[in-house]
Amino acid sequence: MFEAAATTGASIFILGLVGFSYTRYYKYMVLEKMENAFSPGDPVLELAAAGKEVPKEEKAFGDIPGTTDEGDYDRWIPREEQDRINNIVSGKEKGRYHLLIGEKGTGKSSMLIEAMSKINGEGVAMMEAHADPEIFRIRLGRCLDFEFHEDNIGALFSIRGPRDASALLDIERAFNKLEKVALKRRTKVGRPLILIINQAHLIRDDEDGRDLIELIQQRAEQWAASNLATVIVNSDKYWVYERLKQHATRMEVTQVSDLPKDRAMQALKNYRMKYWSEATPEVVLEDVYDRIGGRLTFLNRVAKSRNMIKKCEEICQMEKTWFLNNCGILGEEMDDDVMDQQKYASTAMVLAHALYKKSLEMEQTYDPRFGHILPEFPLHQARYIMTRADFIRQHHDLSIFAIDSHAMVRADSVPMQRAFNEICSEPGFEKFLEATLDRIGDIESLGRTKEVTLKDLWEGGKYRITTKDRKGNVDKEIEMEAVGKKDDDGDGDDN
Numbered sequence: 001m002f003e004a005a006a007t008t009g010a011s012i013f014i015l016g017l018v019g020f021s022y023t024r025y026y027k028y029m030v031l032e033k034m035e036n037a038f039s040p041g042d043p044v045l046e047l048a049a050a051g052k053e054v055p056k057e058e059k060a061f062g063d064i065p066g067t068t069d070e071g072d073y074d075r076w077i078p079r080e081e082q083d084r085i086n087n088i089v090s091g092k093e094k095g096r097y098h099l100l101i102g103e104k105g106t107g108k109s110s111m112l113i114e115a116m117s118k119i120n121g122e123g124v125a126m127m128e129a130h131a132d133p134e135i136f137r138i139r140l141g142r143c144l145d146f147e148f149h150e151d152n153i154g155a156l157f158s159i160r161g162p163r164d165a166s167a168l169l170d171i172e173r174a175f176n177k178l179e180k181v182a183l184k185r186r187t188k189v190g191r192p193l194i195l196i197i198n199q200a201h202l203i204r205d206d207e208d209g210r211d212l213i214e215l216i217q218q219r220a221e222q223w224a225a226s227n228l229a230t231v232i233v234n235s236d237k238y239w240v241y242e243r244l245k246q247h248a249t250r251m252e253v254t255q256v257s258d259l260p261k262d263r264a265m266q267a268l269k270n271y272r273m274k275y276w277s278e279a280t281p282e283v284v285l286e287d288v289y290d291r292i293g294g295r296l297t298f299l300n301r302v303a304k305s306r307n308m309i310k311k312c313e314e315i316c317q318m319e320k321t322w323f324l325n326n327c328g329i330l331g332e333e334m335d336d337d338v339m340d341q342q343k344y345a346s347t348a349m350v351l352a353h354a355l356y357k358k359s360l361e362m363e364q365t366y367d368p369r370f371g372h373i374l375p376e377f378p379l380h381q382a383r384y385i386m387t388r389a390d391f392i393r394q395h396h397d398l399s400i401f402a403i404d405s406h407a408m409v410r411a412d413s414v415p416m417q418r419a420f421n422e423i424c425s426e427p428g429f430e431k432f433l434e435a436t437l438d439r440i441g442d443i444e445s446l447g448r449t450k451e452v453t454l455k456d457l458w459e460g461g462k463y464r465i466t467t468k469d470r471k472g473n474v475d476k477e478i479e480m481e482a483v484g485k486k487d488d489d490g491d492g493d494d495n
Contacts (some may be wrong), residue, residue, distance in 0.1 A: 030146065034181050037145035038193055040122040077267040081254055082111055088230060089115035089124055091191035097220035097231040099244060102256030103402050103412055104236045105297030111256070112196055112234065123185070126196040131204045133167035133212060137174075143195075146174050168211060175219050182228040193229040201237035213243050224250040238396060238403035255405045258414075261286075261371030264294030271303030280308075288312055293372050293414030320419035323352075326398055332435040336443045346436055347386040348395050349423075351377075353433060354385045355411060356424035374417050376410035379403060 085100075087093045089112065100108045116124050127143035130136045141148055148170045182193045197216065203209040220231035233240065244251055259267060265285040272280045291312040292298040298315055305311035327348035334342055358375040359365050365373050382401075383389045392409065395401045402412045411417035423429065466477050 030177060031181055031184070033145045034177055035184070037125055037143070038123050038181070038185070040120040077259065077263050077270065079107065079111060079259070079263070081256055082114065084254065085111050086115045086118060088232065089194055089196075090119050091123060091194065091230070094192055094227045094230065095224055096250050096252045097224045098233070099241060099251060099253045099405075100232065100234045100256060101238070101241055101253060101405050102236070103258075103295070104399065105295050106256045106258060107296045108234050108256045109198055110296070112198070112232065123189070123191060124194040124196065126198060128198050129200045129202045131202050131209070133171075133208055136203070136212065137167040137170045140171060140174055144174055144178060146177055148173065168208075168215065171212070171215060175215075179219075179223070179228060182223065186228060192223070192227050194232065195229055196232045196234065198234045200233045200235040200240050203240075205239050205243075210243065213240070214247070217244055217247060221247075221250055238405075238407075239393060241405055253405045257404075258372075259294030259296065259299075261289055261294065261367075261369065264289050264299060264371065267294075267296065268299045268303055271300055272308075275304050276306075284308065289371060290366075291316065291415075291418075295413055298413070298415070316415040316418050319413065319415040320422060322398075323348075323400055323416065323419050324423070327352075327395070327400065329433060329436040331432050332439045334436070334439055336446075339440065339443050342436065342440060343388070344391055344394065346433070346440060347388050347391045348400060349433055350437075351382055351386050351392075351395075351401065351409075352411075352420040353424045353430075355417070356420050359417070359421065372414050372417075374410045374414070376408045379407040379409055382409040 084093075088098055100112070102108055112126070116126065125143045127139050130139060137148070140146075178193070178195070185191070185193060200213075203212055216231065216233070220233075223229040223231065233244070235241070241253065258264070265282070268285055268288060269280055272278060288299075288302055288308055291309075292302065292315055301315065302308045302311045327345040329345050329349050330338065330342060354377070355375045358377070362373070362375060365375070367373060377385065379392070383392060386392065392401065392403070396403050399412045400416065401409050403409050411420055464477060
């Protein structure tokens with residue numbers, strides 16, 4: 001009996017020791033793997049840099065203050081915001097977390113990747129957001145080299161398996177591990193870790209999405225206060241700013257806009273040299289800028305085309321078609337079945353018309369040095385013009401109107417503003433818009449009309465209808481009497 005008890009006790013002790021040792025080893029390896037995700041030479045940086053054609057080293061360009069033309073035509077153009085982003089990504093700016101906001105195609109991601117390339121991705125991890133929390137969880141795990149697994153003998157110790165948890169709980173676990181890595185790094189290096197969440201606007205604005213945003217913000221606030229990590233959120237849409245603003249105390253916002261005229265022309269010149277190995281006359285560069293502005297994505301597409309002016313016209317026509325397809329109005333002949341869609345479309349057309357009118361009243365809409373100056377309204381005034389407060393978000397999501405971090409509403413791009421001007425300056429447009437609004441008002445009034453039918457008028461053919469106010473007092477009294485209609489014999493009937 002003693003030998004059996006001793007054998008059993010030894011077996012239990014060895015099993016417990018093995019389980020304890022394995023758990024310690026497993027947790028150690030999890031932190032080691034996550035720490036390795038922040039080492040130099042991040043493969044995510046290499047993939048992103050190759051896809052966006054970011055140079056491996058700093059370039060110098062002519063025609064830009066403080067630079068010289070060395071004959072190297074790369075597409076990258078230094079921007080005013082680049083120095084600050086470099087300081088954030090390199091860890092020089094601490095104690096804050098940051099939101100980058102701007103229209104799509106303005107170069108926000110490119111600036112982040114450029115800043116990462118300067119330090120070879122050391123201490124930085126970048127992930128792409130997604131609407132599905134499960135996919136967000138997987139991408140976060142790949143970014144941090146964290147697999148969300150518990151140890152494979154955890155069932156012996158009543159440890160829950162990885163799929164027993166929701167996506168949000170898994171993300172919380174990943175952040176807990178990241179916090180330990182950041183504490184260790186602060187002791188060794190003295191600089192915070194950098195976590196970049198790109199395309200945060202793809203997170204759905206629903207209950208799950210808001211919970212995810214709240215979780216990220218709570219960690220960002222905590223890490224910023226302790227200088228453990230700096231979270232950078234990159235978004236194209238205003239709703240992310242609205243959501244973060246509600247609970248933000250340490251958030252810094254950087255607005256990224258189109259390139260000014262000189263830098264846009266230099267970027268187009270460099271693109272053109274890169275793709276076609278030819279110099280472009282200044283007159284042509286200025287003509288292209290006049291048509292499409294300083295949006296990097298437009299400049300890149302134009303530079304790839306052999307006929308740049310024709311490509312500019314295609315882009316402007318594409319923006320005009322996009323606007324009309326989503327917000328075209330139907331006039332007074334529209335059917336009442338399209339009432340809801342026409343309410344949505346007419347509000348966009350009313351605001352587009354107001355922006356067109358304001359452009360005519362402005363002293364200048366084009367500065368010879370800085371370029372385009374788009375007309376704009378404060379967000380509250382734009383809602384007043386539209387007579388609706390709920391549709392502007394949908395128009396913004398469709399990239400028809402842009403809302404910046406100062407809550408100013410303008411056309412999403414120069415080609416979109418040109419589309420507004422073309423549509424609203426057509427002969428008869430104002431009458432057509434007014435007829436549409438009148439038709440919408442008529443349909444709404446029909447929906448509010450009440451019909452009262454009286455039958456079998458007895459009591460001498462008279463009825464008295466009394467209306468009362470909110471306090472119950474008599475407001476109006478109407479007496480109705482049936483009038484007999486004469487038949488062919490001249491006799492009246494009882495109707």
